[in-house]
Amino acid sequence: MTPLRTVRSTHRGIQHGPIWRLVDPTGLGQALKPFVFLDFFHATVQPGFGFGMHPHSGIATLTWQPDCDVRYQDTTGQSGVLKAGGLEWMNAGGGAWHQASFETGGSATGFQLWVAMPPGVEEGASFGQYVPPGAVPTAAIDGARLTVLLGELQVRDTVLRSPIESHHAMHYFVLDLAAHARWRYTPPADHTVAWAFVFGGLASLGGATGSQALWMLSDAGDIEITTADAPARVLIGSARPHPHDLVVGPSSVHTSVEALRKGHARIRVIGASLAQQGP
Numbered sequence: 001m002t003p004l005r006t007v008r009s010t011h012r013g014i015q016h017g018p019i020w021r022l023v024d025p026t027g028l029g030q031a032l033k034p035f036v037f038l039d040f041f042h043a044t045v046q047p048g049f050g051f052g053m054h055p056h057s058g059i060a061t062l063t064w065q066p067d068c069d070v071r072y073q074d075t076t077g078q079s080g081v082l083k084a085g086g087l088e089w090m091n092a093g094g095g096a097w098h099q100a101s102f103e104t105g106g107s108a109t110g111f112q113l114w115v116a117m118p119p120g121v122e123e124g125a126s127f128g129q130y131v132p133p134g135a136v137p138t139a140a141i142d143g144a145r146l147t148v149l150l151g152e153l154q155v156r157d158t159v160l161r162s163p164i165e166s167h168h169a170m171h172y173f174v175l176d177l178a179a180h181a182r183w184r185y186t187p188p189a190d191h192t193v194a195w196a197f198v199f200g201g202l203a204s205l206g207g208a209t210g211s212q213a214l215w216m217l218s219d220a221g222d223i224e225i226t227t228a229d230a231p232a233r234v235l236i237g238s239a240r241p242h243p244h245d246l247v248v249g250p251s252s253v254h255t256s257v258e259a260l261r262k263g264h265a266r267i268r269v270i271g272a273s274l275a276q277q278g279p
Contacts, residue, residue: 002186003221005194006206011214018043022197022214025114025248031216032193033242034168036253037114038214040199041065045108050101053274056092056114057263058122058254060166063088063100064149064174065110074098075270076128085133087149089164091117092252095266096126097274109199111235113172115150116242119255121167123262131163143181147174153185170239177203177225177232185223191238192219200233 013022020040023029029036036059045068053073063070066085073079074090075097082088090098102108137160138147146153151171152161166172169190177183187194194217202211204226206218211232217223225234244255251267254260 004206004224005217005219005221007208007215008218009216010208010210011216012212013040013214020212025116025246025253028214028216029114029253030246032195032237033246034116034166034170034239035113035172035193035195035237036116036242036246037112038197039112040197041111042109042199044106045102046105047103048101049105051099053097053099055095055097055251055267055271056090057095057252057267058092058259059114059117059252060089060091061098062113062115062149062164062172063090063110064112065108067108067110068106069103070100071103072098072100072130074126074128075274076126078128078130080130082130083133085136087129087131087136087162087164089129089131091121091127091129093117093121093124093126095263095270096128097267097270098128114253115166115168115170116244116246116253116255118167118242118244119259122254122259129164135163137161141183143178144183145176147176149173168239168242170237172237173235175225175234175236177227177234179227179230181231182224182226185225185236185238187223187238188240189220190240193241194219194223194238195236196223196225197235198232199235201227201230203227203232203234
């Protein structure tokens, strides 16, 4: 039988109001790349709460908000309302701006991930993709439900495949596990980067039991997650390592100083155009 991965280290992140920054490109993101940034959001919100127009370059952001509808706008010309449970993928490329706010209120739990892009893509055209909840692949299995945000998972005779192209060999998904359940995942052999974050209930993995902490996992073997007397919700990522350096600037992550310089120049041009347009 394939050996199980163990918990190599535990990270609780840094809290900023209702946001827990679990991964940062200047810290843990160096070890977990292409997963270079991860924010966990949990709060009661009112309609209109959100984040104003802001820039990125060199990376793609993936935002998943399963509880509330979100109004969005970006500088690729797209705007609208994404229903709860949908996905926002903004591949910033050489530079883009976007904004989002809650269209509905209530208890909100969600995540924003930054994915490092390879050379070429990091300086390419920006691209926004908004996936409605009905197009996000999900399936019930024994004692669990899987929701695939990036990559793909084999579930019996069916492959659950995200409609988003991440430009990486990476899987990123949510596991809703019932009480007294056990689930085992076999990552591809080259997915030596792996982690898990229990964001609801308690779960056990690789000799550790807990919640609200990101577990960085060992680099080989299966991932097995179990629950005791209550259900749990777990966010899981695995990937082939991003083989490039992380060159970090405000709102941006690139593979070289020159690519970062170009990205910031492009951001300034777009920002000046937005300023001329006014509110």
